[in-house]
Amino acid sequence: MSEITTHTGHLDASGLRVAIVATRFNEAIVERLVASATDTLRRHGAEASAIRVVWVPGAFELPIAVSRVARRGDVDAVVALGCVVRGDTPHFDYVAGEAARGTAAAARETDIPVAFGVLTTDTWEQAVARAGGKLGNKGGEAAVAAVETANLLRSL
Ligand code: INI
Numbered sequence: 001m002s003e004i005t006t007h008t009g010h011l012d013a014s015g016l017r018v019a020i021v022a023t024r025f026n027e028a029i030v031e032r033l034v035a036s037a038t039d040t041l042r043r044h045g046a047e048a049s050a051i052r053v054v055w056v057p058g059a060f061e062l063p064i065a066v067s068r069v070a071r072r073g074d075v076d077a078v079v080a081l082g083c084v085v086r087g088d089t090p091h092f093d094y095v096a097g098e099a100a101r102g103t104a105a106a107a108r109e110t111d112i113p114v115a116f117g118v119l120t121t122d123t124w125e126q127a128v129a130r131a132g133g134k135l136g137n138k139g140g141e142a143a144v145a146a147v148e149t150a151n152l153l154r155s156l
Contacts, residue, residue, distance in 0.1 A: 009152030014045030016150055018052070018143070019075045021065045023082035025058035029124075032131040033081040033117055033139030040140040044147055059084050059118055060095050063102025070110035077150035078107075079142050082118040083127050096120045113149035117142025 018041055022034050034053060041051055052075065056065045059082040066078050080103045084096040099118050107114035117138050121127045129135040 007152060007155050009148035009150065009155070011144060011147055012045050012151070013041050013147045014047075015050075016041075016046055016076045016147060017050045017074055018046060018077050018079060018146060018150075019054060019069045020051065020079045020081060020143075021054045021056060021062055021069060022080075023058050023062065024055055026083035026085065026127070029083040029119065029127045029131045030081055032137065033083070033119070033142075036132065036137035036140035037079050037081060037117065037143040040143040041147070044144070046147075058082070058095065059099040062099050062118070063106055066103050066114055067106040067110065070106055070112035070114065075112060077146040078112060078114045079139075079146045080114055080116055080118060081139055081142065083131070084118065084120050085124055085127060086120075086122045092120075111153075113146055113153060115142040115146035115149070 020037050022030050054065055054069055062080050066080055070078055086092040103114050103116055119127045119130050130138045
């Protein structure tokens with residue numbers, strides 16, 4: 001009987017070059033996501049010199065910057081970080097929707113994995129809970145996903 005071939009990405013970030021693209025909008029939240037992402041990458045073995053942080057105005061601008069940084073040819077993965085709070089306006093749906101669609105499209109078009117660490121919440125309190133509060137830190141979780149996917153792609 002033939003054997004099953006399995007591919008999984010390991011979590012060793014040594015040798016990986018990672019770009020974090022983060023929003024200045026809701027910066028009090030996003031800087032916590034960035035801190036957790038960089039700390040997580042370092043704890044998984046990434047060199048500080050292999051981490052690049054790029055700041056964009058808001059989540060709507062994430063796709064174009066993610067796409068540009070992924071095309072540089074010197075990054076193995078991108079972590080997109082931001083925070084979109086619903087408030088009372090339909091603006092939320094456009095901004096959050098484009099951030100998700102655009103970063104996913106950038107990953108497919110460049111063949112560079114992009115982890116989506118953009119909080120999309122109804123309230124500021126829900127964002128705080130996901131940025132180092134009682135629900136953990138989605139910045140660190142996105143960094144782990146980026147490392148795992150970059151290593152997975154190397155094995156495929
Ligand atoms: N950008 C965000 O990153 N988060 C938000 O919650 C947000 N809201 O609520 O409006 C937001 N808007 C700005 C947007 O991302 C663009 O920067 C702006 O529209 C200019 O293109």
